[in-house]
Amino acid sequence: MSTTVPKEPEVTLDLAIEHGLNEEEFEMIKNFLGRMPTFTELGVYSVMWSEHCSYKNSILEIKKLPREGDQLLVDAGEENAGLVDIGDGLACAFKIESHNHPSAVEPYQGAATGVGGIHRDIFTMGARPVASLNSLRFGSMDNPRVRYLLDGVVRGISDYGNSFGIPTVGGEIYFDEAYEGNPLVNAMSVGIVKHGETASAIAEGVGNPVLIVGASTGRDGIHGATFASEEISEESEAKRPSVQVGDPFTEKLLLEASLEALKTGAIVGLQDMGAAGITSSSSEMTARGGKGMRLDLDKVPMREEGMTAYELLLSESQERMLVVAEKGREQEIIDVFEKWDLNAVVIGEVVEGDKLTYIKDGEVKAEIPADSLVLGGGAPQYERERKKPAYIDExxxxxxxxxxxxxxxxxxxxxxxxxxNVASKRWVHEQYDTTVRTNTVNAPGASDSGVIRIKGTKKGLAVKTDCNGRYVYLNPRRGGQIAVAESARNVVCSGAKPVAISNCLNFGNPYKPEVYWTFSEALAGMGDACRALNTPVTGGNVSLYNENPNGAIFPTPVIGMLGLIEDVENHTxxxxxxxxxxxxxxxxxxxxxxxxxxxxxxxxxxxxxxxxxxxxxxxxxxxxxxxxxxxxxxxxxxxxxxxxxxxxxxxxxxxxxxxxxxxxxxxxxxxxxxxxxxxxxxxxxxxxxxxxxxxxxxxxxxxxxxxxxxxxxxxxxxxxxxxxxxxxxxxxxxxxxxxxxxxxx
The missing domain is CATH 3.90.650.10 (PurM-like C-terminal domain)
Known part of the structure; x- marks a missing residue:
């Protein structure tokens, strides 16, 4: 039976603007390509140049944070998560990320897939996740909608995390009218890996095959990255298709299969498919390796018929990874994933040059210089206008x-x-499995930070998420300092030496000068405290456009603090x-x-x-x-x-x-x-x-x-x-x- 290939829309400036790009960026794209982009190429640029993927309005401020330290094993932003030496031949991979906009529209799946995505960032690096945390913000509890969101988010976190089998050892929740209509859902994962067993998100070795592994690809999550890079409005409810659907049991299989496949030595590079799916994973791996990649999208396992190149590249279906294998050893990897009942299909190869080529229905649908897509490469970087808000002095x-x-x-x-904000959060943390894997020493509720033991050693890790957005609203610089200082003080009170932080920067619309001033001041404060406490920034996430029709959230730079306990039995x-x-x-x-x-x-x-x-x-x-x-x-x-x-x-x-x-x-x-x-x-x-x-x-x-x-x-x-x-x-x-x-x- 023949199928009709859909006709692609004509690419115009108006269409680019509909995709979240501006006129200047549209011209940049045409200059990079030397021609008008195809519809598929426009879609690729729109997600990769969204704030969620490119940090185009925030990267220049982020670069001012202290990002070097004796215990850091990779530079901030170099890999999917921070990696810190904790002694005894072990390293800790940890990171915090947001899933705010999806959770505002569909709280259960938004929160669940946030948990799944952050765990994938950890095991993509070859580390086994050992602990989970979260940081949540909602409006007033008097509002029925807020209670609905809280219930859905907590169930999403607990159902996914409990099924995946990782203990939730800490977190925090604040309630304030400032978060009405735009809740914050930040998830953190912590993992352990032996030195020398880490994986890198890189594509290198001309002729090496590229595989997609894990779940099949559907239409869920298309344009999730651009959805996360715009303000929430009444139209957001119509964007439910932008919210991904998670399956924690498939994720558990993917975890075990990935770690087993890494042990074969046949994997050259490994990358999670998060925001922007195949597009982001292929472009980031290719740009990092300095080579090209050619992918045949007809070979991608699909769970829906008639998917176009545009849809396949932008889908954010969960529980998928991209793998670059050593040529001739791809079957070893396929065998491992098939043993765990997961897809593992060769869909392309690493090639000479610097271009990403995507083929569908026997035609080249997109051919793009990889470096033009990514953070630190050709993606635009802006410093926006700043203005101190009038309310501050008042x-x-x-x-x-x-x-x-x-x-x-x-x-x-x-x-x-x-x-x-003060009362017990037992109603929340009792829904989480806090002791699975039997490493939990301090569980949520009765401790200043979560503590887990590292089996086979005397060591423990103390972990904490922290930020009081009210403080940052009143004094952005001091509020940023306090977020770091308090999270460090929490792990100290559990007996741990603060080592490093990850962060999740939740702010409003960066095009508003008052928001951008607040953002830059808060980051400066974070930097002050990190330098004083010797806790460098290992990486993190930026979530802007956290606004609803009534205004912006409190500026909320959430800190994920990692502390090390040398003797967990005697010093906790x-x-x-x-x-x-x-x-x-x-x-x-x-x-x-x-x-x-x-x-x-x-x-x-x-x-x-x-x-x-x-x-x-x-x-x-x-x-x-x-x-x-x-x-x-x-x-x-x-x-x-x-x-x-x-x-x-x-x-x-x-x-x-x-x-x-x-x-x-x-x-x-x-x-x-x-x-x-x-x-x-x-x-x-x-x-x-x-x-x-x-x-x-x-x-x-x-x-x-x-x-x-x-x-x-x-x-x-x-x-x-x-x-x-x-x-x-x-x-x-x-x-x-x-x-x-x-x-x-």
């Missing part, structure tokens, strides 16, 4: 003396504790109180300033003031001092201060242990509400038994870090200055019931 000059604080501190504290720490009679100490900066605090938002309904105070020199000293205290076994518990301030940190230590506390803050400077609720940075609460008090104070005396003995662990009542006086059972009930009650509405 909020930073807010007169806090005009606020009337509640007379009843107990009620104010309970209101903050019941805020969805948790935050809960351990023993009655232990002395409670506060270590760190004065508690001053209520700007950007959860108290101001939850009690007064305001997002205002300056971002919390941060002294990076003090932060570095504090983190090193606390690590020394943990490793020398002086302290029994450690917990950093963040959302809700000192009172919430103490309450969480009490809630997680069931033990009460009798605390006096009279000797700490500042008014009651500042001392209790300030989110000023560089603060950690520790506990110590009486026998170790002298050791702690001697260590603190050498550190130049302020410290105060503030109370004792005792009984079953949580008491601070007699202004907060509540049974532990009461604060536990408030803390644990917020999310379940909200989801029952």
């Amino acid at each position: 909020v930073q000059n807010f007169d806090f003396s005009s606020l009337k604080h509640p007379e009843n501190v107990n009620k104010a504290f309970l209101k903050v504790l019941a805020s969805p 720490m948790t935050p809960q109180f351990k023993n009655e009679g232990d002395i409670i100490y506060y270590l760190g900066a004065d508690r001053k300033g209520l700007g950007g605090s959860e108290y101001i938002k939850a009690v007064h309904g305001l997002t205002t003031g300056n971002a919390p105070e941060l002294d990076l020199d003090l932060e570095v000293n504090l983190q090193q001092t606390v690590l020394n205290l943990i490793h020398s076994k002086v302290v029994n518990a450690a917990h950093d201060l963040s959302d809700g301030g000192l009172v919430v940190a103490l309450a969480e230590m009490s809630i997680h242990s069931g033990l009460g506390a009798d605390v006096s803050l009279e000797k700490m400077s500042g008014g009651t509400y500042e001392v209790l609720f300030s989110e000023a940075q560089s603060g950690i609460v520790v506990t110590v038994d009486k026998e170790n008090v002298a050791k702690l104070e001697a260590e603190m005396g050498k550190s130049n870090v302020p410290f105060h003995a503030i109370g004792v662990v005792s009984g079953n009542t949580f008491t601070i200055n007699q202004t907060v006086n509540l049974p532990v059972s009461k604060i536990t009930d408030v803390y644990e019931s917020t999310l379940p009650k909200a989801m029952e509405q």
Whole structure:
């Protein structure tokens, strides 16, 4: 039976603009090709030059981040994920990426495929994923649509991750009207690989065959990359076909098959098919290898009839990889994938020159210089206009003396504790498998960061995602600094030395000068903190155009922090109180300033003031001092201060242990509400038994870090200055019931 080949539309400037390109870029394409592009070529350029793939509006700022370090084994952006030496002949591959726009339209599949995609980035490098994390943002829980999105996203993450068999060991969730209509779904994966067993995403060796392996290709996800590079609007609902559909069981097979195939030694290069599918994988591998590639798209296994070259190249069907094999050894690879019931088909070869040639129906549908498509090659790079937003000076000059604080501190504290941003996220993390593979040491919920052991060694990894977008909104530079400093402080409180970061940069439309100014300032702040803490950037992801008809999200540069524990059995720490009679100490900066605090938002309904105070020199000293205290076994518990301030940190230590506390803050400077609720940075609460008090104070005396003995662990009542006086059972009930009650509405 003959099939009619569809007639391709005529390529015009209007059609290019419909594809998300501008007139200048259309002219650049014609110059690269020396002619008018074909319809297929236009589609290829449109996805590869989208912000999602090219970082064209962000790369110049990203290049200013510190991206070198003694433990980094590949340069930032060189491979699919960062790769860090962790000793004992092992390396850690880790990365965080966004799946925001798909999750706004189809929360279950958007979140699920986000998890699948980030894991593929890890095992594409030859590393076995060992842990997963996420960072989520939603609008107000009072909105039924938000509850629908939260439910769908959490189920998508849990169903995919649980089926794939990787523990979710950490994460964070914030709720604010700023994310109404444009939720953020950022997923992080962490993997382990032996030195010398890593794979590279490269195409080299003329004559080497190119294979597509994994699932068949369908029409799902076409133009997903360009969909992720535009603002969400009422028309977004009509773009459901842009959301991919995931299959975690196929992904599990693909993982095992890929790692087994790598062991044959027959693989030259391996690349995941994420955004832009065959287009991105073939162009990135080819550009990196400096050779050409010729692919026959008729050989691609399809699950739908009549797919065109345009559709095959732009499809983002999940669970697929592109493999360059050593010539004559391709059957070894095919045998492995077929053993795991997966497609493995030779669809082309590496060729001389620098061009990507795509053939369909016996015709050349596209012939493009590979380097013209990719980041750092011919893809455009822009520095956009910047303008400081007018609101910044207004909020930073807010007169806090005009606020009337509640007379009843107990009620104010309970209101903050019941805020969805502070309250327990047990409803979420209990849906995740947190202990599969039996390596989890610190699971989500009762720890400052997730901790996993590395079997066969004494080592462990502490991992954390962190960012308070409210801080970045109020003071972009300081907010960027805090995102890094707090994520580092979290892994330190678990006993780990911060090593490196990945990041996921969630911002609005870069063509708006105020957004671009905020973006550049936030990245500058991240760079400040990374240099101070010696945590270089290994790579990450940029997600722009996070806007809806009501405006942009809070600028949210999420940090994925990696920390290393040399002795996981003896140096791992948790935050809960351990023993009655232990002395409670506060270590760190004065508690001053209520700007950007959860108290101001939850009690007064305001997002205002300056971002919390941060002294990076003090932060570095504090983190090193606390690590020394943990490793020398002086302290029994450690917990950093963040959302809700000192009172919430103490309450969480009490809630997680069931033990009460009798605390006096009279000797700490500042008014009651500042001392209790300030989110000023560089603060950690520790506990110590009486026998170790002298050791702690001697260590603190050498550190130049302020410290105060503030109370004792005792009984079953949580008491601070007699202004907060509540049974532990009461604060536990408030803390644990917020999310379940909200989801029952």
